[in-house]
Amino acid sequence: MGSHRSKKLGITEGYWAGLSEDRRIMWKFFSRALTFVGALAVSKTGVNYIDWLIAASATVFSFLLIESQRSYTRYSVGLRKKLIRVSVALVATSVLFAGGIYFSQAAFFALASTYTSMPPSSLGGEYSEFKHVLYVLMFVCAGGVAIVRVFRQLDVMGLIYHLPRQQMIRLLVHKECKLEGFPRFACFELGVIVAAICYSGVVASLISGLLEIVRIAVDAAGVS
Template identity: 35%
Template sequence: MTSVDETRGITEEYWATLHEDRKLCWDLFSQATAFVAALFVLKTGVLFVDIVIGIFTAFTPRLIVRSQRALSKHSKGVRTRLSDAMVVLSAGGTLAIGLLYYGLAVIQATASTYASEVKPAQQHDAVVALMYTVIFLFACISAPVIAWRRMMLGDLFFRTPKRAFTRLFIDRAFVARQFETFAMFEITIQLAGYAYATVCANLMNLYLHLFRIA
């Protein structure tokens, strides 16, 4: 079994073998791929939201790609901070998606409960209406937290992805030593970023649509 040097980046070994001309050609190809992918990223139409999504999905893949090409050239402290940042940003991205999906489920359940239980109760006397309203408000706060913990969604959306990204970026479970694996890693990272941006934009559009209806 080949030993893995944990001070070196995932693509650093192969990148070091490339001539500067090939590095330039690959960088140009990567930039072209990123440009084409960006054209197909869905937008929300809200400038602030689009900027936040754009910055996150452009910065994180670029940080991963650039740092993995020359990780060992940095000091130990910088290497540690880079690796930690990549793990946190990647796992944080999956958590954000999970929270957005979960939020939609909570909103749907809350609206359904209000329409079927609380609103009809408001047709009765003030005491009954007040009692239903208080119970409903308490449930709106406590039920999502209880459901999140019982279904262990924190593990699903954050801790499990964090362990996977730790194995990838810190334990070096994967190392690119050939062009095929090198290209697969870098292109996948970039395309994953733009796919993530599209999913985020889709979810945010749903939230914006709900707020407009409300």
Template identity: 35%
Template sequence: MARLNGITETYWASMKEDDKLKWKFFSKGLVFFGTLYLTKTGFLPFDYAVAAATTIFSMLIIESQRTYKRFSPKLRKRIVRTCIFLGTWGTTTIGILYFSLAAASAASGALESYNLVLSTNPRDLFKLAILIPIFLVVIFYTPIKIFRELHIEQIIYRLPHTKLIDLLVKKKFKADSLLSFLNFEYAIIASCTLYSIILTELVRAYLSPFIKL
């Protein structure tokens, strides 16, 4: 029966109603304004979307764990599955974007080092015919090979997925004191804020060659 309790449910139930209301407003405001203030691409619709998405995700975890046992079994499963899905694929998306950016930068540097000049000269055309297949291998095959050899999918997908299951399904952590309660909720807020910062910085890096942000 202990596993039916939310991570923070025991401590949350012991709090006064006045304190609950104050903390709800404070935590929600902290997430939204924190992500909105710290994540800036200059493209307001995207900035607002990221701030709203991270706020919703963090509040979904925090609010559900405060009163987890009160929900129906069906709703509990949906909430947990949604949190695990969003958390896992959010991390995976960041990992793929970061790795792709690094691979593109490396490929671009390799191409620039050859200092190719378009010309109808036969020698230049022959050089270009040799370098194009090499370049295609560099930008497609090599990153995939490195990705698999370093087992990056273990870091960006399997590890977050496993840890979220440990946290939300197996309930390996319980916040039954003020310190553990604050640690859990601040950790969720900080993680979502950090995620939004990393995401917007990656988007800025991808769009900067095309759009001045």
């Protein structure tokens, strides 16, 4: 019976249950403040509301994952399932979001570099502008097909979506990780916090690059 119940415990629930209320409130304050300040410190997109949104999202996610594992068996069965589903979905979609932006930027710069290195097209004569637009569209279509093929061959979806999702299922559903004692408890919770902070920095950097691409495109359209 005890073994059956232990399988239902949250990852950090065993250790958390033994802490006094004083130590709990101090640790909660420390962990949440560390997450928000750390995420805000590394989120530098140049747009304040985006930086604050990234920091707030990282804080909410780390709070959800950490808090749900501290008192897992106290929740109803329905709420436990919802918490697990939301946590798994958040991690999977977060990695997918960052990976999607990264590979989109890589594809964009690869196409741009290839196009600028190509010899200029000799499409003069009548309807030269139309021919040039058609030439660019053909290049973009061919480049898009090539990018999709590379995307599939490298199994990018497996790397940025399926793998993180599977690992979260192993962690939260199968509960292969059992933590006892303060060092392991702290490693897990600080690990979640550091991961959230690092993710914030990565996303901020990717969004900064995306905003720069948009600015260049707008400037180029204005000049033309």
